[in-house]
Amino acid sequence: MGKMVRKRMNKIEIFLKIFIILILFTGIQAVSMSAMAIEGDLKSKEAIRSLSSDVVVLNNSYIEIAVSQIxxxxxxxxxxxxxxxxxxxxxxxxxxxxxxxxxxxxxxxxxxxxxxxxxxxxxxxxxxxxxxxxxxxxxxxxxxxxxxxxxxxxxxxxxxxxxxxxxxxxxxxxxxxxxxxxxxxxxxxxxxxxxxxxxxxxxxxxxxxxxxxxxxxxxxxxxxxxxxxxxxxxxxxxxxxxxxxxxxxxxxxxxxxxxxxxxxxxxxxxxxxxxxxxxxxxxxxxxxxxxxxxxAYIQITPKVLTVGLNSRPSVHQGDTFTITSFIENTGDLKAENVKVMISLPSGLELVSGETQVRSIGNLKKHDSGQASWNVKAKSPGTLVYQVTAASTTTGIYQTIAYKQVNVIPGPIPPVPELSTALLISGGLMGLFGLSRLKRKTLIIENAIRQKIRFHFKP
Missing domain, CATH: 2.70.98 (Beta-galactosidase; Chain A, domain 5)
Known part of the structure; x- marks a missing residue:
């Protein structure tokens, strides 16, 4: 136990040293903002930030990367x-x-x-x-x-x-x-x-x-x-x-x-x-x-037969995509003859040659298996599919899991979203905004992680 505590403290010490260096470098700075056009590729969908001169940050509506000078x-x-x-x-x-x-x-x-x-x-x-x-x-x-x-x-x-x-x-x-x-x-x-x-x-x-x-x-x-x-x-x-x-x-x-x-x-x-x-x-x-x-886009339904569902959150009408189910036996009994069955709503259909029911076999305690189906999106809308996992073992009840997929009508061209660059250097911060605002609320935090983001979720 003492060794694990020391290991954890070593990690915290490393992080704190980096944190303190950034604080000393950044200091308490007055922030001024000015809006102007960005030169470069207007089709890019990232928001770009530099945190002091030590960390460079690149982000978009989903994910963010931060890189130090080393x-x-x-x-x-x-x-x-x-x-x-x-x-x-x-x-x-x-x-x-x-x-x-x-x-x-x-x-x-x-x-x-x-x-x-x-x-x-x-x-x-x-x-x-x-x-x-x-x-x-x-x-x-x-x-x-x-x-x-x-x-x-x-x-x-x-x-x-x-x-x-x-x-x-x-x-x-x-x-x-x-x-x-x-x-x-x-x-x-x-x-x-x-x-x-x-x-x-x-x-x-x-x-x-x-x-x-x-x-x-x-x-x-x-x-x-x-x-x-x-x-x-x-x-x-x-x-x-x-x-x-x-x-x-x-x-x-x-x-x-x-x-x-x-x-x-x-x-x-x-x-x-x-x-x-x-x-x-x-x-x-x-x-x-x-x-x-x-x-990752995995939705978990925790029961004795725990089911995790993974599929693309959004597809276009006419697309073919894959639905994958992960099944784990979290109970004490051996789950025999485990099978999974997919049920699709109107608007989704199995690709020719796919079968609705898949056999996983026997799953001992903590064993897992998986099954996948190729599915075609036929009609637009927010559609919910269902996967059922069941075993013939007495005392292990079936698990019913649901996940939704958004089917977008027809192919649509990409729409430029907010592209923002934020530069922090010697107390000067420049904010450059392009295209439509993907998020509504402007948040400014004056801390070691000074940031500007536009927040919008319908």
Whole structure:
């Protein structure tokens, strides 16, 4: 117990040091505002902020990225899932919007270098092409970090693409690899539990290698009644797949730059590590390492057979989309012959070849399974579908879960939304507003996280 307290205190001390530095740098500043036009791409949908000269922030209506001058980053929500207010302005990585406890290692010829703390700064973090971009040079290797909000399967820009581009500027082949460590925190839960689709809940340190690495992972503020959920994507076509993936205790991995071994204990203060093993990088050659982290849209119905439903919150009429159900046996009895059945309202229909009922099989205590259906949106409206999970085991009652999807009539062109840039430097703050206001209430907070946002939800 004493060790865990000391580990927790170490983390708090790190965060407080960063916080105090920002306070001393920012000071108490008078704020003046002026409105003017923004130069650049008017079609972009981000709101851009700089917090003092130390943290650069990029956000849109769903998600926010903050990057320090040494390249450490955090991620949080703004509006989050449009269907609920519960995940508005929530933390997805610890400390947001003050980075500090997540970092990336670049491994070159058996030596480890922390991005932002090793080598020479070539380009400090700037906003470029709807991304926060920075570059460091380590020996003969240029490393570019690019963090970009991108569209997920939801159709929204609610996910951050985290990329590192390494280029060998030397005259010989070097072996280069990368490790990304993210300190997960969902809402107020710094011990956020994980779930791997098709694998189940993960509460103890767990390692996946090679082909066993799952395509994605999910984190929650609570497994039984989540209000904030996030999703990491590990495998994407035409992207270099990682070689190792670990879910583990943050205090243990934070003290390392590369090697770490899992132990069969609870995660506690949770984090993830993603490795790409070193490989030859010839002179003049470049390589990109990419992972994704953002908002998940999973609705949980907690019972003995707990059901989680995941689907895009909005689709267009005529679209085909996927509904996935996750089923976990949270009871003490073995759930035999578990089956799930989907019931669709008028306006949604199963794609040809899909069956309404899927067999999961037997689920022992804490075992989980999943089933997916491809569905076509035929008619517009706010539609609610139903998934029922049932077992033949006496004493385990069926669970009925519901989730809604908004079907938008026909394809519609993108509409420019609020684009806001906020610059804070030496007491001067400039506010630039473009296009329609997506939110109605102007909030100005004079604190370490000085911010201006327009809030609107119908």
């Amino acid at each position: 390249g450490r980053f955090t991620i949080g929500t703004t509006g989050g899932d449009p269907a609920t207010h519960q995940d508005d302005n929530k933390i997805l990585l610890f400390g947001h919007p003050v980075p500090g406890t997540s970092f990336t290692t670049i491994r070159i010829d058996d030596s480890n270098f922390e991005y932002g703390s090793s080598g020479i700064l070539v380009e400090p973090p700037i906003i470029s092409d709807n991304s926060i971009v920075s570059k460091w040079r380590i020996k003969d290797i240029d490393v570019t970090q690019r963090l970009s909000p991108v569209k997920s399967s939801s159709g929204y820009e609610d996910t951050v693409r985290i990329s590192y581009i390494v280029k060998n500027n030397g005259n010989r082949t070097q072996r280069v690899g990368t490790r990304i460590m993210m300190d997960t925190m969902l809402g107020n839960n710094d011990a956020a539990p994980f779930r791997i689709p098709g694998y189940g809940a993960v509460t103890k340190e767990t390692q996946f290698n090679g082909s066993r690495i799952p395509p994605e992972w999910i984190a929650y503020d609570s497994l039984s009644n989540p209000a904030v959920t996030s999703r990491g994507i590990l495998k994407v076509p035409e992207r270099l797949a990682p070689d190792k993936f670990i879910l583990m205790n943050w205090a243990r991995i934070y003290g390392t730059k590369w090697n770490i071994t899992t132990i069969p204990e609870e995660n506690g203060d949770s984090s993830v590590g993603i490795w790409w093993y070193p490989d030859n990088l010839e002179a003049g050659q470049s390589r990109t390492y990419t992972t994704y982290y953002g908002i």
